[in-house]
Amino acid sequence: MKTLLIPTDFTQQSIQSIPVLARQYYPQQINIVLVHMLKITDNISELLMLSRRSVEYRHIPDNFYKRCTELERKHSHLINKIAITFFYGSTVAVFNNFLEANEVDAIVMPHDNYQLLFKNSIDPEILIGKSKIEVIAKPETQGIMADIVIEDFELTEEHH
Incomplete structure (x- = not known):
């Protein structure tokens, strides 16, 4: 099983390639890690609260969660x-640790x-x-085949 990391801004564009990627790895199943990257703060009180953060998760639209669930199904x-x-984080060492911890095989x-x-978002x-x-x-x-598959995916999404 392969694990792919895909940077996301929680839009349709950041997940539209998932069906194409999944077909490329067939018959092997894939895991997808959708990630938004943020610089770590240097504010001590924010650092103390980092492990209990959920502020960013509140910015993920409900329909984005729904589309991800529909894709899985x-x-x-x-x-x-x-x-x-x-x-x-903002260093390569920390990013490589993140990739290793999530067993990422490739990055899209x-x-x-x-x-x-966010003000502390970084360019992935x-x-x-x-x-x-x-x-x-x-x-x-x-290529054209990818465009056809994505078009089909977008049409399917509109009907759900």
């Missing part, structure tokens, strides 16, 4: 699980219109470019 033969999390580049959501491409893990180009740009 619709593609259960291809997708083992989709996890949504935050990465706190963020979509073209990726948004930094900075750390991705410095990691030693396989990087997968944006699947939605990998």
Whole structure:
């Protein structure tokens, strides 16, 4: 089973490539780790509260959770699980520890219109470019077949 890390800004664009990726690894199932990256604060009171943080999770739209659950259900033969999390840090060493802890095999580049959501959000491409893990180009740009699959996925999503 492969684990793929996908940077997310909690939009449809950040998850639209999941069906294409899942099909690329068939017959093997995949785990998806959707992550938004944040610089760690230097404020001591915020650092003390870091382990109990849920502030960022409140910014994840309910329909994003719903779409992830629908993807898991619709593609259960291809997708083992989709996890949504935050990465706190700004160094390659901390990022590599995060990748290792989550058993990530490859990282998918963020979509073209990726948004930094918080004042302490960081551009994921900075750390991705410095990691030693396989990087997968944006699947939605990998040809006509990917466009057809994504179009089909978007049409299906509208009907749910």
